Amino acid sequence: xxxxxxxxxxxxxxxxxxxxxxxxxxxxxxxxxxxxxxxxxxxxxxxxxxxxxxxxxxxxxxxxxxxxxxxxxxxxxxxxxxxxxxxxxxxxxxxxxxxxxxxxxxxxxxxxxxxxxxxxxxxxxxxxxxxxxxxxxxxxxxxxxxxxxxxxxxxxxxxxxxxxxxxxxxxxxxxxxxxxxxxxxxxxxxxxxxxxxxxxxxxxxxxxxxxxxxxxxxxxxxxxxxxxxxxxxxxxxxxxxxxxxxxxxxxxxxxxxxxxxxxxxxxxxxxxxxxxxxxxxxxxxxxxxxxxxxxxxxxxxxxxxxxxxxxxxxxxxxxxxxxxxxxxxxxxxxxxxxxxxxxxxxxxxxxxxxxxxxxxxxxxxxxxxxxxxxxx
Amino acid sequence: xxxxxxxxxxxxxxxxxxxxxxxxxxxxxxxxxxxxxxxxxxxxxxxxxxxxxxxxxxxxxxxxxxxxxxxxxxxxxxxxxx
Numbered sequence: 001x002x003x004x005x006x007x008x009x010x011x012x013x014x015x016x017x018x019x020x021x022x023x024x025x026x027x028x029x030x031x032x033x034x035x036x037x038x039x040x041x042x043x044x045x046x047x048x049x050x051x052x053x054x055x056x057x058x059x060x061x062x063x064x065x066x067x068x069x070x071x072x073x074x075x076x077x078x079x080x081x082x083x084x085x086x087x088x089x090x091x092x093x094x095x096x097x098x099x100x101x102x103x104x105x106x107x108x109x110x111x112x113x114x115x116x117x118x119x120x121x122x123x124x125x126x127x128x129x130x131x132x133x134x135x136x137x138x139x140x141x142x143x144x145x146x147x148x149x150x151x152x153x154x155x156x157x158x159x160x161x162x163x164x165x166x167x168x169x170x171x172x173x174x175x176x177x178x179x180x181x182x183x184x185x186x187x188x189x190x191x192x193x194x195x196x197x198x199x200x201x202x203x204x205x206x207x208x209x210x211x212x213x214x215x216x217x218x219x220x221x222x223x224x225x226x227x228x229x230x231x232x233x234x235x236x237x238x239x240x241x242x243x244x245x246x247x248x249x250x251x252x253x254x255x256x257x258x259x260x261x262x263x264x265x266x267x268x269x270x271x272x273x274x275x276x277x278x279x280x281x282x283x284x285x286x287x288x289x290x291x292x293x294x295x296x297x298x299x300x301x302x303x304x305x306x307x308x309x310x311x312x313x314x315x316x317x318x319x320x321x322x323x324x325x326x327x328x329x330x331x332x333x334x335x336x337x338x339x340x341x342x343x344x345x346x347x348x349x350x351x352x353x354x355x356x357x358x359x360x361x362x363x364x365x366x367x368x369x370x371x372x373x374x375x376x
Numbered sequence: 377x378x379x380x381x382x383x384x385x386x387x388x389x390x391x392x393x394x395x396x397x398x399x400x401x402x403x404x405x406x407x408x409x410x411x412x413x414x415x416x417x418x419x420x421x422x423x424x425x426x427x428x429x430x431x432x433x434x435x436x437x438x439x440x441x442x443x444x445x446x447x448x449x450x451x452x453x454x455x456x457x458x
Contacts, residue, residue, distance in 0.1 A: 002439075095414070098413060102437050106434050
């Protein structure tokens with residue numbers, strides 16, 4: 001019997017549990033597909049274009065692979081709103097048993113048949129299997145910038161495990177933390193960055209920032225006004241924002257930014273899940289944001305101040321657009337090594353043509369793709 | 377399958393897996409070729425499609441369990457196309 005790829009239904013749940021057990025036993029304990037067939041995050045709702053759908057690769061009743069599609073709409077000037085899907089969480093038995101090497105190829109080609117305008121986001125770097133597979137299938141790829149700001153240099157030096165990779169480094173970083181030299185060096189570097197541009201205080205420019213419990217209709221004119229200024233952006237109207245950041249989710253802080261009592265943008269910030277590479281540091285993230293590019297600075301400044309007030313040790317953000325990147329740097333962020341890849345199928349790349357040139361004019365943040373439940 | 381088709385498929389596999397063609401036989405499979413993983417399986421699919429001008433369906437991809445099966449598949453698709 002051939003392997004068939006079909007929607008994940010309740011009757012598949014025991015087989016998925018067995019699949020997960022085989023993957024975890026032979027490989028990484030974090031390799032698990034969703035235990036329940038009904039998505040907990042963004043389930044399908046009537047008349048809502050933003051939802052997840054799960055699929056399983058079944059071989060005589062045994063699950064040998066699974067993947068998810070996050071269906072959504074993006075706005076491309078000249079094309080209007082178009083339906084796309086994010087390919088995420090692909091897992092194949094081929095990872096642990098090469099007898100099933102075909103499953104990965106079967107799944108990605110199946111996803112492309114279901115939604116030719118397909119993308120993937122993140123993926124850990126160009127040398128990982130998924131970006132390689134997508135590239136082989138003719139996808140266009142772009143590496144999206146990563147930025148970080150050290151709020152507490154001593155904590156950073158003591159806890160940033162990704163940098164403490166040798167005995168010598170650990171000694172030097174501990175000394176920097178203990179003597180205060182690290183603080184001086186980082187603050188000096190951040191100040192030098194900020195000094196390159198004038199940095200007005202928010203208040204002196206008439207900007208007011210308020211925390212809001214949820215997004216409502218005030219966000220719609222912002223979306224409509226701003227969307228034509230990006231070469232592509234996932235729809236961020238109020239209905240979508242309420243789905244992504246429901247009021248009941250207290251994990252995120254939602255900021256409304258106004259200038260002279262007129263809405264100019266918003267931001268969503270939050271603390272990331274604990275990650276061993278950050279040690280015991282509290283890592284805040286500018287998760288999502290929106291404004292016309294000329295107002296990016298005010299929004300980034302507001303988001304940064306909020307996270308600093310929350311006493312995080314480090315702030316991180318992924319922002320694809322040049323204006324947002326510049327805003328981050330003006331606020332004392334550094335650009336770091338990125339493994340955050342945006343890959344689009346051939347058909348999707350046609351709508352975004354010329355892809356490479358336009359990639360710095362897309363509006364993509366950490367909230368796009370499957371970033372929200374994965375990281376927060 | 378013809379000897380010619382098998383030889384062509386072995387040559388393609390040799391390029392993809394980085395194994396000398398004379399070390400690849402009809403029985404060579406993901407279990408016996410170290411580099412035959414998911415990524416290389418996809419590369420094999422794409423290379424077969426390009427070389428022989430065929431379009432592989434999902435059931436075809438799944439049948440590619442060893443080099444001999446790939447060659448037999450190619451023969452079948454070429455015959456169907458005539």
